[in-house]
Amino acid sequence: MAYVKNAIHLPLDSLLERNGYRLNAQKSTKIWKVYSSGNEKLLVRQNANFQWFYLNCDNKADSGNIINFCKNRNLDLMGFTQGLIINDDTIKENTLRLANKEADKSKEQQKIIDKFNQFELYDLTNSKMLEKRGLKGNLFLAYNHSLKRDKHNNMCVPNFLIF
Incomplete structure (x- = not known):
């Protein structure tokens, strides 16, 4: 199967129509579109x-x-998408919306990082919270650079997601 960049963002509904599937508007909903070809019935959504x-x-x-659709039917992805205009407004619109969503997500993450960086370092030597739990502050000295204290004297620890 040939590689098609961002294939999962291609408008599957349009491709199905171009390849002989019929939209059943009566059974379709706002979220799910119902397509049929012969005795096969598919639900499609974005x-x-x-x-x-x-x-x-x-x-x-x-x-x-x-990709699964083509693989399960032994179709060539390039052949299945043939005739699709890459400058299709749908693809441009989806790419733009996705880029805007990613930019908003990045801005939100940066706000959280900036807010965390504004906090003061947590004082491990005079911590009542650790004392009450029977922990010694020197256990956490290796992480002292990343342990912060908020305005309520709570210990703040950064969490990371790896993509």
Whole structure:
């Protein structure tokens, strides 16, 4: 199967229509679109990250994104997407919305980091919280540079997500 950059962001609904699937507008909802071809019935939707997914109503194991769709039907992804105009407004719109969402997320993360960096370092030597729990402050000396104290004298510890 050929590699298609950002294939999961391609408009699966448009591709299905171009490849012989019919939209059943009566059974479709605001979120899920219902497509059929012969005796096969598919539910298609776009998630919050603007990625397209499908579910086969007749076969629960047949679900996923456009890559799974082509793989499960022994279709070539390049052949399946042939005729799709890359400058399609839908793709541009999805890319723009995704970029805006990522920028907003990055700004929000930066606000949290800045707020954390404004806190004072936590005093491990005179910590009542650690004393009450029977812990010695010297256990945490290796992490002293990243332990902060907020305005309520709570210990703040940074958490990281690795993508």
